[in-house]
Structure formats: C-alpha cells, structure tokens
Amino acid sequence: MLALRVTPLAVNQSEHFRERIEDPRLPPQVLDLGSESEPNLELIKQLKPDLLLTSTLNPGQRQTLQRIAPVREYIWELAPGQSPYDKGLETLFQVGDWLDRRPQALTVAEQLEGRLQACRHRLNGRTWPPIFIGDLTRGKGFIRLYARNSILNDALRLIGLDNAWRGEVDEYGKNRVGIEQLANPQHALLFYLNYGKSSVRALHELSTSSLWNQLPLVRQGHVVPLPPTYVSGVQSAVNLAEAITAYLETRYV
C-alpha cells in the first residue's frame, strides 16, 4: 500500500513495523490496532474504515472482520509453480485494483524490474560465491535460512546469484537449521537481516560459540548484515537485492 502512495488509517503492531522496516517508512499518523492475531475490533469499528485488508495468514480473521467493514483478503499461499516474487507482484496489482491505483501499481512494478535489471547487469560476467540469507536467532545455535519458496531466494535468483542452502524449507520458505550447516560450501557468504538490537545480541551470543568461530565463513569474515525488512513485499526484496549487489561489488572488485 505504501508503495502505491496510499497511507493506511491504522495497522497492526505499528511499532514493530516501524522498528523493522526502513523503506518504506510507516508515517507517524498511522494508528496502532494491537496485535496481529487479535487486532482491536472495537477500535476498528469506531474508525469506520472504507476497507480492511487481511491475509490468509490469519485464518478466520476475514469472517470476524466482515462483521465490521468491507474486507479484502489476499491469498498468501503460493499457487502451484508460482514463485514468491511473482506472488508479490500479483499482490501489488491486486491491492492496486482494490485501491483504484492500477496504473501506479504498474509503474512501481516497472521501476522494481528496472532496479533488478541494473543489479543483474552490475553483477554480470563474474562468478560469485553461493550465498546464505538468514535470520540470526538467539540462544541455541540455530539460524533461519531463507531458501526455495521465499522472496529473498527469488531476489538472489533474479540477480543471478546462487542460494547456498538447498535443503528443506517450511511453507514460509525458511528453515531453522543448526549453524554447523553453514560449514559447507566453504567459500559461501552469509547475509543476515539486521533487526537492530536483537541481531546484535544474537551475533554476540554466537561469537561465544566455538563451533561458530570454527566455521569457514566466520573465519573469513564473510558474515554481512543487511538492512531490516519484512520478508514478503517485492519492494523489500529489491532493496535487499541492491544491498547485496552493492556489497559484492565493493568487496570483490
């Protein structure tokens, strides 16, 4: 929605959104509705919104919300054979239609495609190491890697890079794996999404682990933070693709 230059009246967990996402920024006048699973219905009703957007990620919410105002629910699950990036574009167009902003959605999509092409071009003609993308988690020596079925994997693919993690993933396109899995291939790079404080803590905790410190990619200093983002929108995927491209260019030329 923000990509389409439409400011929502209110969102769930606005603080969380503001903390995590730098681009696009959530304007300060947007109200908070409470938690994602239980947005405050009384408040929603009193705000008298024109339209409520929800997703199939919150099963049953559509029925609840329909009692209050018109609801549009975008289908979060991928159609068979559909890539997450295409799904993201589809959602962009869908929201564009609902908000009467189809032309803007098309423009946004074109711009994004242009930015991806530029990245591809900048990286072209060289071989790059395979890349892990993940969230650092705290406490137990696990990492959540993004792979098949995730929009970040698509971002890598679209700019011509290889994802180093080819194992199983869950329906969110992530998998929680032990950090020892990062040992292979030895020349891989690890990009992690930097969520500020919690990532710093996680990295600090990992650095006390002898296993972590033995990992080839740690010893070679191939652990790189990326700007924070939500892992769903096309816009954030392209932002990350650009950040990765920029890093590779500066480090490997």
Added chain:
Amino acid sequence: MSEALSVAPPRRALPVAVWVILGLLVLAASMAYGQLSQVLPPQRWAELLAPQTAPQLLLIQYVVLPRMCIALLTGTALGLAGTLFQTVLRSSLAEPSTLGVSAGAYLALSIALLYAPGLLDDGREWVAMAGASVATLLVVLLAARRGLSPLALIIGGMLVTLYCGTSNSILVLFNQEALSELFVWQAGDLTQIGWANVQFLAPRLALALLLTIALARMLDTLSLGDAGARGLGVSLGMTRVVGMLLATWLSACVVSSVGVIAFLGLAAPHLVRLGGVRRLRGQLLASPVMGAALLWLADELMRRFANGLPTGIASSLLGAVLLLWLLPRLRDTPPRPGDSRNHSRARALNPWRVLPVAGIGLVLTVLMLLFVSQGPQGWHISDLAEIRELWSLRAPRVIASLAAGAMLAIGGVIIQRMTGNPMASPEVMGISSGAALGVILLFLMTAGRALPEGAMLLMALGGAFITLLILLGLGWRSAFAPDRMLLTGVVLATLTGSLSAMVLISGDPRLNLLLSWMSGSTYRVDFPDAWTACAVVLVLLLCTPLTARWLDILPLGGVTAQNVGVPLARARLFLLLLTALATATATLIVGPLSFVGLIVPHILRMSGVRQALPQLLGAALLGAVVMSLADWLGRTLIYPWQIPAGLMATFIGGPYFMLLILKRKA
C-alpha cells in the same frame, strides 16, 4: 566421590537399581556408538582430538559430543538436586519443577533476556539463581504456616510455577518476535554449539558433589527425624538451609544452561528407591547416576526418533506418564492431620441476606463493564449510540466471561466439597488441563486442517471427564489424600504444557489460535458461543439445588454420607458430570489457567457462607464478577492491545491467593 559415599554396610546383593542404571547406560551408549560410527568409522575417532574443518567432524566435535556430555551433566545435577530437596524438605514429591524453582529461574532469565540482556553474558547463572531463590523463598514462606508439610510445599510450588508461567506468557505477548526462541529454550533443548555449557556446568557440578559429600552425614541424620537429629547434636536448621541453597543453585545452573527439564529430579530418586536403595547415602550416590543415565537415553532416543524435538519435552512427557503409573504405588508420606476442616473463624453469615447484595453487585459490575472503556479518545463512559455501535463486539465477551467465571466457581465448590479438600479446584487439580489436553490432541490429530465444528467442545468435555475419573480413581484408593490429587494435577498441567509446546514448535499455522486460546482470550467469542455458555450455566444452576444436600453431607466422609442415605456412587457420578461440563465449557472460553475456581469458593467460605446451596449461588455470582472484571481489565488496560482474560485472572488471582494462604491460621 564413590569412596566417601559408599561406606554403607555390606549388602547381600546389589540392589535392582544398580542393574537398571547399568542397563540404561549400556542402551544409551550403544545407541550413541551406532550413530557416531555411521558418521565416522571408529578407527578414525582419533582425528577428533585435533581441530578440524570438515563439516562432519565439526559436527561431532562441537555438537554431538558436547551434547552427550551436557545430557550426562544435567541428568546428574537434576538427580542430585531432587534427592537433596526431597531429603531436606522430607517430601518425596519435591524436585526443582514441583517446587517452582525451575519456573522462577526461567522467568528471571526471560526477564533478563528481554530487558537486561547484558546481564546474561557473565551473570546468567546468578540471574537464574536470583529467580530460583525468590521462588524457593516464596514457596517456603507459603508453606511455613503449615510447618513445611509436603502438601503445603507442593501447593506453594505449584502456585509459584503457575504464576511464573503466567507472567512469562504476558512477556511473550508483548515480545512476539522472541516467542519461538523462548519456547524452545523453556522446553529444555539439549542442543549444543560448543563446549561452553559443559565448561560452565562441569566444575559447578563437581563442587556441588563435594559439598554433598561433606554434608552427607548431616543429611543422614536429617532423615532420622527432628528428635533423632537433635539427639546427635546436629544443627538441623543450618543443614536444611545449606542443603536447600545447594539444590537451588544446582537447579538454577541447569535452567540457565539448558532450560527446564521437569520431573527428572523426581523420577530418578524414586526409581532408585523403588530399585531397593534404602539408605540415604546410597540414594545420594545412585540418584545422580540414575538421572544421568535416564537423560542420556532419553536424549539419544529423541535424536534418533524425533529429530528436532527438545529433549525436555520428552522427559516431561515420559516423566508425567511414569508418575501417573507410580502414584498409586508410592509409599505413603506420613499422614497429615486432615485439611478438610474449615479454619476460618469468621462468623457464619446469613447467606440469604448476602446473596441479594451480591446480585446487585453483579448488575452494577456488568453495567460498568459495558459502559466504561478506552476508545480513541481515551477513558470515557460510552453513550447509548456508542454502545449500540459496539454491542455486537463487546457484549459477547462480557457475557461469555461472566458465564465462564460462574462455571469455574461452581465447579470449584462442587469439587472442594466432594473431596473435602479446600485446595481443590478445576484448575489446580488438572481438570482444566485435561480439557485443554483434549483440545491439543485434536490439534495434533488434525494437523494443518480446519477444526471440525463442535469438536473442540467434545474433546474438551472428554478430556475433563477422563481426568476427573483418573483423579477420583486415585482419590478413592488413597481416601482422597490431597497430596496425590494435587500431584496428579501438576502432572497433567505439565503434560498439557509439553504437548502444547510440541504444537508450538511444529509451526502449525493455527498456532496463533491455539496460543490465544491457551491464554484465555475471549477475542473470538461471538453471540452463539456466549449463549451456549449461558445455557450451560443455566443447566448448572438448575441442577445444583438438587445436589445441595449431597454437597452438605459429602465433606463429612463417605461412610457418614451413606449412613444418612446418600446414594454414594450415583451422587458422585452425577457431580462428576456436572463438574466436567462446567470445567470443559469454561476452559473453552477462558483457557486452562485462572484461579477463579479456587479463589471464589475460598472467599465465600472465609466470609462465612457454609451451606452448600448459598455457597454455590454465591460462587456463581462472584465468579462471574471476577472473571468479567479480568476480561474488562484485559480489554482496557493497554488499549488498543489486549490481554487475554484467563491470563489477567491468573495474574491478579495468583498473588491474592498466595496472600490468602499466608494469612491462613495454621
């Protein structure tokens, strides 16, 4: 260590326990050997001594081997801590998780994790120790009024555990991103990524073992009983304090390195005793080894057959089942004077004068709940237009929470009178947990699919009813010894907890639904649900007058009841059904936790309402008020965010109930 402890007199044959331990160790070792040699043939094991870079070798060096060590160390520590607690407190049911020690340590760690992460770098152990100590102190304080009797200790421990759990859930509510990590951690995951934890735990365990050896003689005299010990000139108080501190510290160390592993500290000493080790010194030696063997085997089994599931879940599942089996076979703790008398010295009130007042109170409360709230403009009293606008959203929640409170309170009165146990309640005895268990099983069975309509209620009913049957089955055998009934409750609550952790970790997309339900959220209640709940309350209110006479007589004991012509079996079955119905329906609305069923009957008795019928009616009114107030507070306090009613009720009710116990005349 073995030299100092094994000076026991020569035995004719080795106790069975020794063979059991050896068997477990051999089994675990052969599993470990099998798995290791698959990855790396035994002739290459020497390579592990040098630093390596190949992923396979890294895995063994920094993950597999430390994990094995940590399982052994943790098992030893918990076995020792359990034996110490049991000796010092003279309660065969004491162990870190039943005493609330683990829960206290865990809560302290979560708070630190969220608000002062810097503390965890060097002071992890002391954060855990602080939490564990506060919890232990609280439990001892709660039990002190009743001479630290085993029952009082367990009740105290359970309250503290419940309360820590609630506080933790509220923390999680506001820190959803940290949620999954917290859960995994709590579940007792033994995964290691290096030797840091082993290096942390090993010297501490060694120190604790040395101290235990030094204490062994004094602990021995403790087990003789107060008089015997005093005769030998041992300072009892000192020994107990040192023993408690030692056990608490051990538990804190375990929680801070691997999380909560429930029941091991209970199971190991019991198995050792069952296996024929009679003397305390023998137990002090054998229980830690038994603990180590049990946990190692459990961990190997988990790794082989349920990869990814934290071992703590397995251990509490196994432990809970084991305990349920052990319960009827336990040798009795020394009988305590009956707890069934009403100690309150309040003068008996004329209940028929109180009830109208309570009724008016209810009406006023409901009006306030409906009209006073926070909105976009802040605190205000709604006008009629606003009420009309929000009616369909607000009313079902108010009605449902009123009904749930009433049901729990009625269930509480019935169960307290039926068992003659003032600490009984649907929540404390695990009936709510049973209902929750039913629902969780439903979740596990229908993995990923939509829940069939009405199935939740059926499963909850079934769960509650089966639990009640088990409870009463145990109760009849032991003449309703409160110890056992409460313990069964604890066991069931833990079982529920670990099964729900399984669902949580499995990443089921209905996770949010389950979480919100477990924490007692009325968010999804609509008018049909609310009216169903009201109908159940109505049924209860119509049925209870018929049972009032039974309930007046039952606390006097089965024989007396039969003598005055109560059809015992039929009366109990009928009451059972009523309680199951009340609990299951209420649990569906406000989740398995909340102290309403425990507190409300208490308040009534303490204010002098003694007869069954006015107690039932009064409880229904008061329960309704309390639960709906909790719901209202949850809806308004941190607007637009919401705290589930069940959580809120526990959060407020817990301390109140603890105060109640503290003030109670011994």
